[in-house]
Amino acid sequence: MSSKPKPESGAGEAEGPDGGWGWVLVAALFLSTSLVFGVMRSLGIFFVEFVQYFEESAQAISWISSTGLAAQQFFSPLGAALCNAYNARVVVMAGGFLTALGFILASQATCLVHLYLTMGLISGLGWGLVFTPMVATVMANFTRRRTLALGLGFSSIGLSSFAFNPLFQLLVETYAWRGALLILGGLSLNIVPCGALIRPQRPPKAPAKLVDSQRRPSCAEVLQRVSSYLELSLLCERPYLTYTLAISLFNVGYFVPYFHLVAHSRLAGFSEYHAAFVMSAAGATDILGRIASGWFSDLGHFRLIHLLSAWTALAGTFIMLLPVSSLTGSYAALVAISLLYGFCSGALTSLAFAVVPKIVGVERTMGGLGLLQLIESGAGLLGGPLSGLLKDITGNYVASFIVAGSFLILGTLTMGTLPHFFSCTDLPPPRRRPPADPSARPELQQMDTGTARQVK
Template sequence: MAEAETRSAGARGPDGGWGWVLVAALFVTNSLIFGVMRSMGIFFVEFVRYFEQSAQAISWISSLGLAALQFFSPLAAMLCNAYNPRVVMMVGGLLAGLGLMLASQATCLLHLYLSMGVLSGLGWGLIFTPMVSSVMASFTRHRTLAVGLGFCSIGLSSFAFNPLFQLMVELYGWRGALLILGGLNLNLVACGALVRPQQRSKEDEQVDPGSGAPCAAGLQRLISYLQPQLLLERPFFTYSLAMSFINIGFFVPYFHLVAHSRQAGFSDYRAAFVMSAAGITDILGRVASGWFSDLGHFRLLHLASLWTALAGLFIILLPVSSLSGSYAALMAISLLYGFCAGALTSVVFAVVPLIVGVDRMLEALGLLQLIESGAGLLGAPLSGLLKDLTGNYMASFAVAGSFPILGTLTLATLPGFFSRADPPAPQRRSHHVKDKGLQSELEQINSLSHGAS
């Protein structure tokens, strides 16, 4: 219990109230973003058939969507700090739906790259990070559980969407299915409308009048909202590097496991059900991890390392389990991977306020997503390239699983990783506090000089 209190020091939130409504909004948001993204394996096979392109070329579609989501997260943080976050998130929902609708009319891969990848990814980026930040800022004691509940929809939607998308593709073709998905994504507008704008202090809104032209002052203000100096802090930089390694391999099963299952000789629906079943244990993993983490028996950082290492191991074992043609073995490893992947997601976001403090959480999440965007762009195409070179997905999953394990080793280099208690979260000092500190130091110097004279 004492450790739980230490963990929340410097990372306080009101712990509930309207926050539970935001948890519900995060639940729907994650369903419509990552639930759809995780079910893209159904469309992957259809795109390969229709456009007659390599697995690597088709993989860029989903990778661009993930990378755009993460790349534009700092933009979302800046816009939400500078303007009404509710409006920013609602615009993001519109762009996400529009991108999928335009993708339904694609005539070439470039069209899919720009619409389904960049445009929808931009919309997802404008709503995802602010929504997660809003939920975490609304809780202290139950923060990890709240995040876990909000993210458990990813597993539920993965379970429902894979067979549903397969049915939609058979009934309406991939174009009709994407058009329906675009309409579903417009519900993100309603999720963004539930976020209440937070009051900013006058200190945060001040711009130095001597800073020059209005354009320069505006640029300075935007940079201050982004907090790029976080990259100079070793704990945040190390954590971002570890998350980047994890991100390279984490999403590969969601993009290529269905295709691998079909290649292993299983039917379309049995292949789709592999990911659906993993979605069920994903839900259990998120809720169980959130509940257990909030008990405070272990540090969140240690739990994140454990789940990361296990997730990487099970990614490596996924193609190995189907070598004998056993559907049960493939299903068992998929269930274990789903549980660990879900448990990991509940923890990794909750660690951020412990590293940077809750007052810099939105900016930190934006920068973290930006750094991860390059890794997200690499994962699926690298997996597709290895499949094209080897003819199967054995090397693809082996390489993908090694990256989360590398991320675990990187987490171990964080300062104080092997201690039993979390270090106190750093606090952002306002300009007013800095000025008072400087004034106090000057007064001490003056008093010493007068005393010496």
């Protein structure tokens, strides 16, 4: 590999995949992520309605969105394993159907448990089958512009956050929360054609001497194959475990503003539409942050891990400043801090995924992303209810946001313990041995080719 600090744009990777049909997949990622995380970020509109309708505490209602987030991350390894074993197109299309089904069933809810199972578990399962396969598929089609492609695809999260908050508020006022959830289920069906755009890769034919269709595989062989699909060997590597711990700490506080900033703004005395606009403003700068971060990162002036640390520390600081800015009742101050937070939170997102190939190797990205989200799912499940509990204890969201921001700062410090963190150049990631069944990993053939050229 090149000794220059330009890991993504070195000459060795110039021959790898860098566009073509990949740009169509970026558009599919753009739409699908808006209907996953864009919707997830906008569920705060329903938070207020659920508190009033079910007459439950903020902590109890918070479990709905937290269950959905945790389920999305918990089932991501399942999505990655199914893609490695079968076909990413079918997996993503099935995920889109399950997402829509969860919201449609949630529109008929009569108790919180119903919402936990539908909006939380079923829709979360659908999100888990959509997000990781779409991200890994886009990364398979780009080499030098990988971070920019992810930034463009993820920019829809900020755009949808900007659009969905006032839209959902309008839908709730017009059709009540049941009708709004029913419409949201219909919107989620658009994920299905996004998955249909994925082109199945033809797996290479296995040597004839290795093929024995009459022999049933032993238990050990089955376990070995499952371990290969899930990339469980990564759990024995210190850099990967350190990075997943840091991302898990991020995850505790990252989504708290999207769950509770609308409710905090309402509690601070602002109107419903003013409260919704705060999230829309953060969503607008989120778009700029993702694109600008992706473009600047691909210039190669700094290591991705250093840029990620900087953006995460800033995002944590602005989360802690969100409630402080509204203590004086200044709406302009709250909007200004929300704009800064939105930019930093958007800037770090693409980098969090783009760093994974640097740590595990490109050929293990699919499994690495899945395991990463599985490990951080527990942290995502903790963040919302912890924030709601602090609100129930203190009567406001000041402590909730300060604690949430502190977790991002702590994650940044944890990332600083990565081996060779303070080096100016990326070290080549460890490479695993080829799987026993080469045909089981068709989705990453292009990524393997690009990596092989880079290492030579």
